[in-house]
Amino acid sequence: MRAIVLHKPQDLHVEEREVALPGPGQVLVRIERGGICGSDLHYFRHGGFGAVRMKEPMILGHEIAGRVEQLGRGVEGPAVGTPVAVNPSSPCGICSFCRTGQPIHCSDMRFLGSAMRTPHVQGGFSEHLVCRAENAVPLVSGSDSAAGAFAEPLAVTLHAVGQAPVYGGRVLIMGAGPIGALLVLAARYAGAREIVVTDIQEGPLAYARKVGADRTVNVADHPSAMAVYATNKGHFDIIFEAAGQGETVSNALPLVKPRGAVILVGQGATAEIPISTIVTKEIKLSGSFRFDREFALAVDLIGSGRIDVSPLLSDTLPLVEARQAFLLAGDKSKSMKVQIAFS
Ligand SMILES: [Zn+2]
Ligand SMILES: [Zn+2]
Numbered sequence: 001m002r003a004i005v006l007h008k009p010q011d012l013h014v015e016e017r018e019v020a021l022p023g024p025g026q027v028l029v030r031i032e033r034g035g036i037c038g039s040d041l042h043y044f045r046h047g048g049f050g051a052v053r054m055k056e057p058m059i060l061g062h063e064i065a066g067r068v069e070q071l072g073r074g075v076e077g078p079a080v081g082t083p084v085a086v087n088p089s090s091p092c093g094i095c096s097f098c099r100t101g102q103p104i105h106c107s108d109m110r111f112l113g114s115a116m117r118t119p120h121v122q123g124g125f126s127e128h129l130v131c132r133a134e135n136a137v138p139l140v141s142g143s144d145s146a147a148g149a150f151a152e153p154l155a156v157t158l159h160a161v162g163q164a165p166v167y168g169g170r171v172l173i174m175g176a177g178p179i180g181a182l183l184v185l186a187a188r189y190a191g192a193r194e195i196v197v198t199d200i201q202e203g204p205l206a207y208a209r210k211v212g213a214d215r216t217v218n219v220a221d222h223p224s225a226m227a228v229y230a231t232n233k234g235h236f237d238i239i240f241e242a243a244g245q246g247e248t249v250s251n252a253l254p255l256v257k258p259r260g261a262v263i264l265v266g267q268g269a270t271a272e273i274p275i276s277t278i279v280t281k282e283i284k285l286s287g288s289f290r291f292d293r294e295f296a297l298a299v300d301l302i303g304s305g306r307i308d309v310s311p312l313l314s315d316t317l318p319l320v321e322a323r324q325a326f327l328l329a330g331d332k333s334k335s336m337k338v339q340i341a342f343s
Contacts, residue, residue, distance in 0.1 A: 001016070001017055001018075001019045001126055001127035001128045002014050002015065002016060002017070002126065002127055002319060003015055003016075003017045003059045003125060003126035003127070004059060004060055004061065004123075004125035004126070004319070004322045004340070005017075005057050005058070005059050005060075006043055006044060006047075006054065006057065006058055006059075006060050007057045008047055008054070009043075009044065009045060009046055009047040010044065010045070012044060012060075012322065012323055012326060014319060014320060014322050017059070017126060019127075019128045020128075020130045021070070021072075021130070022070055022071065022072035022075070022130050023072050023073070023130070024072050024073045024074050024075075025072060025074065025075060025132060025133055026072040026075065026130050026131060026132055026133060027068050027069075027070065027071050027072060027075060027078070027130070027131060027132075027133045027136050028068070028069045028070040028071075028072075028128055028129070028130050029064075029066045029067065029068055029069060029084060029086055029128065029129050029130075029131060029136055030066050030067050030068075030069045030127065030128055030342075030343065031064050031065070031066040031086075031124060031125075031126060031127055031128065031129055031342045031343075032065060032066040032067065032145035032341070032342055032343050033064065033065050033066070033145040033146050033148070033149040033316075033339050033340070033341060033342065034061045034063060034064045034124060034125045034149060034339060034340045034342065035063035035064075035149045035150065035152075035153065035178075035337055035338070035339045036061075036063075036325060036326060036329040036337075036338045036339070036340070037061075037062065037063055037152075037153065037178075038177060038178070038179065038244070038267075039062075039113075039114075039267075040060045040061060040062075040113065040123075040125075040326070040329075041326065041329060041330050042268065043058070043060060043113075043115065044060070044326050044330070045330065048115055049267060049268040050267065050268050052114075052115050052116050053115065054115045054120065055115065055118055055120070056118070056119065056120060058113065058115060058120045058122060058123065059113060059122040059123040059124070059125055059126055060113045060123045060125050061112065061113045061123035061124045061125030061126075061340075062088035062111065062112040062113045062114070062123055062124055062152060063088075063124075063149050063150070063151075063152040063153055064085070064086045064088070064112075064124035064125070064129065064149055064152075065083070065084065065085045065086065065139065065145035065146075065147075065148030065149040065151070066083070066084065066086070066129075066145055066342070066343075067081060067082065067083050067084065067145075068080050068081060068082045068084055068136055069128070071133070072133070075133045077133070078133070078136055078138045082136075082138050083138070083139045083143075083144070083145060083148065084136040084137055084138055084139060084148070085137050085139055085145075085148035085149065085151040085152070085295075085299050086112075086124060086129065086131055086135055086136055086137075087134075087135040087136075087137055087151075087152070087295045088111055088112035088113070088123075088124060088135075088152060089103075089109070089111055089135075089290060089291070089292075089295070090109070090110040090111070090131075090132060090135060091103035091104075091106035091108075091109055091110075092106050092107075092108040092109070092110075095107045095108055103292055104289060104290055104291070104292050111290075112124045112129075113125070125322075125340065125342075126342075127319075127342050127343065137151070137295065137296055137299050138299075139299060139302075139303055140299065140300060140302070140303020140304055141303070142303060142305070143299075143302050143303040146310075146313060146316070146339060147302050147303075147309055147310060148299070148302070149339055150182070150298075150302060150309040150312070150313075150337070151295060151298040151299045151302060152291075152295065152298075153178055153179060153182055153337075154182050154185070154186065154298040154301070154302065154307065154309060155290075155291035155294040155295040155297070155298040156179060156182070156265070156288075156290060156291050156294075157179060157182040157183045157185070157186035157265075158186050158189075158291065158294040158297055158298055158301075159288055159289075159290065159291040159292070159294045160183060160186070160240060160263055160265045160288040161183070161186045161187055161189075161190040162190075162294070163261070163263045163286055163288050164237075164238045164261035164263060164284065164286075165237075165238075166187050166190035166191060166192050166238060167190060167191035167192075168191060168192075168193050169192055169193060169236075169237035169238050170192070170193055170194040170196075170235060170236045170237050170238075171187045171192040171193075171194065171195045171196070171236060171237070171238050171239075171240070172195075172196050172197075172198070172229070172235075172236040172238075172239040172240070172252070172255060172256075173187070173195065173196070173197045173198070173208070173213075173239075173240045173242060174197075174198050174199075174239065174240065174241050174242060174243050174248045174251070174252060175198070175199060175241065175242035175243030175244070175245075175248065175266055176197050176198070176199035176201075176204035176205050176207065176208040176216070176242075177199075177204060177242065177243075177332060177336075178312060178336060178337045179242045179265055179266070180197060180199070180204070180208065180240070180242035180243070181197075181204065181207050181208050181211055181312050181336065182309070182312065183240050183242055183265070184197060184208055184211045184212055184213050185211050185212065185307050185308075185309070186307075187240075188212050189301065189306065189307055194214050195212065195213050195214050195215075196213065196214060196215045196216070196217065196229075196236075197213040197215070197216045197217070198216070198217045198218075198219045198226065199216070199218065199219070199243070200218065200219060200220035201218070201220070201332055201333055202218055202221075202333075203332060203333045203334070203336075204332050204336065205217075205218060207311065207312060207314075207336045210311045210312075211308075211311055211312065226251075226255060229255045230254040230255055233257060233258055233281065234254060234255050234256045234257040234258070234260065234281070235255060235257065236255055236256050236257060236260060237256075237257055237260050237261070238256075238260060238261045238262075238263065239252045239255060239256050239260070239261070239262045239263070240263050240265055241262065241263065241264045241265060241266050242265045242266050243266050244266025244267050244268050244269050245266065245269050246269040246270050246271030246272065247271070248266070249262070249264065249269075249271045249273060250271060250272065250273050250274060253273070253274060253277040253278065253281070253283065254277070256281070256283055257281075258281040258282055258283075259281070259282045259283070259284075260281075260283060260284070261283070261284040261285075261286065262283060262284070262285050262286075263286055263287070263288050264285070264286070264287045264288065265287075265288050273285075312336050312337050313336070313337050313339060314334075314335045314336040314337060314338060315328055315335050315338045315339070316338075316339045316340075316341050317338065317339075317340055317341065318340070318341050319340055319341065319342050322340060325338050325339075325340050
């Protein structure tokens with residue numbers, strides 16, 4: 001089979017790899033679509049993010065969907081041929097965090113295409129992938145693998161909107177990349193009263209409007225346009241930071257109401273934050289990382305049509321053009337979500 005392997009920053013190749021056989025409790029999935037994520041781009045550009053660094057070649061990718069091709073011993077399903085989204089998250093199930101209902105914080109987490117542990121967990125950008133049977137989540141009839149490959153990033157945003165009560169609230173989303181745009185859909189589903197989205201480029205904001213943002217603001221072109229939201233101690237009940245910029249975090253503080261929440265979803269930045277604003281306005285500042293049971297919810301919402309992710313798929317490139325796909329995904333003026341077609 002062919003796989004997309006990153007050796008070091010910018011050094012990305014489509015290479016031949018052995019197809020593994022599914023062991024007990026596992027299935028073999030033939031991958032059809034893979035979405036390029038911000039974290040894949042971090043590896044591609046810099047070899048990692050934050051403290052995470054690649055130390056060996058790694059197959060990238062964790063937003064994947066395909067079809068079950070073979071069952072391991074003792075596995076009853078999903079049946080061969082079933083279209084599935086692959087949940088890339090495999091917590092150990094036995095550590096202290098797993099046993100206390102916090103598998104996201106598993107101390108022995110295996111997450112596809114992640115260099116957080118060594119040897120790295122190889123990713124899902126390959127024509128075949130062996131995974132635990134329970135990680136192959138059947139797509140609801142009607143959804144295809146292109147939509148199925150959105151289950152992972154949508155799950156990230158469903159987890160984020162679960163961090164604070166969005167229902168009836170005024171929501172600001174800072175950063176209109178794929179996660180910011182999916183946050184529009186997730187916040188609307190969760191009952192937001194008003195959704196405003198900011199970015200520094202026009203292209204992503206057009207996508208945010210397409211999926212239902214009430215207002216978008218290009219803060220590069222109109223740096224003072226947000227000042228109206230800072231009057232009378234702030235306007236928003238909840239602000240999601242999805243730009244991964246330290247500056248955005250401090251820009252959020254004047255805009256959130258007293259006792260409002262600022263949820264950080266973007267990663268990798270460091271920030272200088274005016275702590276006194278957080279203290280005096282009693283702002284709740286918290287992070288949101290990956291997802292857990294929201295993966296199955298994302299598959300269900302996509303499949304039932306209650307959340308339509310299709311406007312966010314901007315480009316689909318064949319496997320042989322993997323490098324071009326990564327370059328395109330990194331150019332937010334030209335793309336939103338870029339997927340690779342494996343078959
Ligand atoms: Zn992702
Ligand atoms: Zn664990």
